[in-house]
Amino acid sequence: MEKPLNNRAWFLVMPVALIVAFNAILPLMTVVNYSVQDTFGNNQFFWNGTGWFKDLLDPNAELGGRFLAALGRNVSFSLIILSIEVPLGILVSLCMPKKGPGVAACLVIMALPLLVPWNVVGTIWQIFARTDIGLLGWTVSHLGINYNYTNEFFSAWFTIILMDVWHWTSLIALLCYAGLKSSPDAFYQAARIDGASRWSVFRAIELPKLNRVLLIGVLLRFMDSFMIYTEPFVVTGGGPGNSTTGVSIDLVKIALGQFDLGKAAAMSIVYNLIILSTCWVFYTVMTNVDAPDRPRDAKDGAL
């Protein structure tokens, strides 16, 4: 039987745990306290029990309808941008030069959008997509297409999706490029000798190499797009109507706009749980996907 691991070294992270307690755990506890109470300010709170959670999870209630709709929009947004950015990122990484002076130029150009802060990206696209002074908006509307992200549903979604694809496809591409660079040349030579087609080279050599980096890329992009706030806030302000309002925009509206701390707390706890469990699933898959077979005798090693 394997010798059990001594975990005492974890005590060395105690100082960090104290800092985390100050900036994360105490505020989180406060949020939990808020979620079962109502307040009109002045630190006066009134017990509300599970009332906010009942409202939140009831699609017919005002809060519930709003939350579930925003959650639905968030999930759709994440799925749409992932289904565009991942294949596109792989394609771009396959087309990038493997050696020569082009490599550096390519890497720098690819990394540029990643360096632009979220609110600046929002501002760029807000202006770029305007129909009066923006190049994109002006061109598209002069082609005879009804394009106006301030009052038309599809234009608004098209703009924020295009913006996200512009901003983050490079991340997937760069990750995949790093994954591709790590496969030895011998693999490709063997494939050439066997007369393998481009597609089977991709399927049998390149895609398995990308497995891990793609998981990381998908995790990063999913989490980032699922909590997206700044870009739609700057471009559409969550509109037209509520059509680009994600959970985080709604959360800020409820907490800081309406000062409904109880509702906002209940909402953020549920939002947090969804993110926590999604992260756990991704992390577990990521750390176990290529793990070597478990040791034979570890099966009952816990006891």
Place this chain on the structure above:
Amino acid sequence: MDIAWMAWTWQTGIFFACIALCLTTMTVLAIRYPENDHYGVLGIPTTRGDRLFLSLVGSAFIHLLWIGFVGANPLVTLAGGVEISSLWLASILSLVYASAVFRWV
């Protein structure tokens, strides 16, 4: 020190005390009885801490789903007007779920 902004209630106080007790117990157990990874039905290596995490997150979802689909109406009213919410059934379900996680995951 004024902590009125934290809006404590005795109910959430008990809740967090239980969580703190769980974590302390886990720490003591980890020192007294160190352990190896355990492979259960999910086929992933888990420690006691992982199983506690899964139990807590799962219990949160069980309670939320209960509120969403069953509601939290009073189950019985005791003498003196004390109402027992049906949400306690979700808590019992969570305990069953947690023991299943500790036994099989």
